[in-house]
Amino acid sequence: MGQVALVGAGPGAADLLTLRALDRLQAADAVVYDRLVGPEILARLPAGCERYYVGKACGEHSVPQAEIGERLVALARAGKRVVRLKGGDPGVFGRMGEELAALGEAGIEAEIVPGITAASGAAAALGLPLTDRAHAQTLRFVTAHQAREDRLPDWSALARRDETLVFYMGLNRVATICEGLTGAGLPADWPVMLIAHATLPTQQTRVGTLDTLPALLEAAPMPSPCLIVVGSVVTLYRDAQKTTRHALVDEAPAS
Known part of the structure; x- marks a missing residue:
């Protein structure tokens, strides 16, 4: 055997x-x-x-x-x-x-x-903390694909301001995710980020809010696979760009 x-x-x-x-x-x-x-x-x-x-x-x-x-x-x-x-x-x-x-x-x-999961790799590549004492004491990984197509996440349990959400396999469900979270109480201007091809030279990001992300994605589509990071830690991304050199991927400077 x-x-x-x-x-x-x-x-x-x-x-x-x-x-x-x-x-x-x-x-x-x-x-x-x-x-x-x-x-x-x-x-x-x-x-x-x-x-x-x-x-x-x-x-x-x-x-x-x-x-x-x-x-x-x-x-x-x-x-x-x-x-x-x-x-x-x-x-x-x-x-x-x-x-x-x-x-x-x-x-x-x-x-x-075990291996490094995509959320950890992407966050390290971007210098983005997934938890932070001033922003998020909880980190939750969520699949955007349920075993049954008619089964949706419990949005009310996910719509918390003191945690970071990372949705896997959610590129085709961005609008549903944003609507579900705002409908459950998160503000429309809550920070969110899309990350595609994490840790690779082709890595791409989009930074927006729950109310702007669907339109951003429609105007500038992202490749699959894609992670969706939701939480106030996303606001730390630009600060990390200014202060940290990332060993995993070199991105073009932010405009």
Whole structure:
């Protein structure tokens, strides 16, 4: 029986892989990887390593989750050292639980190798604190995609001024998010930021408010994947630009 490691590839930049993640990649016989794993990371794989792409993207055909589990099981039963490579951290909106269940039902043990999640990587790249004593004592990660399409977040529980919200996979639901939060009590001028391609040279940002962000996005579309950061910590972004040199990405000066 082979081995399976569920490995977090980090937010995008190859040099943000952990040492353990790199070790598992370089020892792999087969890698099953997602859309958010870039070519610089795949270049770390050994010659002859089998590669299986199972990426998911909104509006595009994707490999069903059950089929991914079946492939992991089949590769492990073939005696291979398997890496299931996921963008960010495998336990943060990465369906890790479903894949562990598939492996467990087949009697295959799995190792979990954590990775830097997109929110942490993006915030570091921008010099943006996700928590701050004067702004936010709580940080909450929220998925914009529910298991059921008709299920919406509890906006009243999210509409707090003393915390930072980071929505994952929310690019196509910006208007719904902004309307939900303002409808639950956050002010229309509450700060919000969009971050695309976190930690990569192609990283982009948009800074606005809950009432202006949908129009900003319509006028200047952003690529996917995209994070939505909501909270007064966003006001610290410009100050961070003035005082901090960021090692992860070089952005053009703010106009």
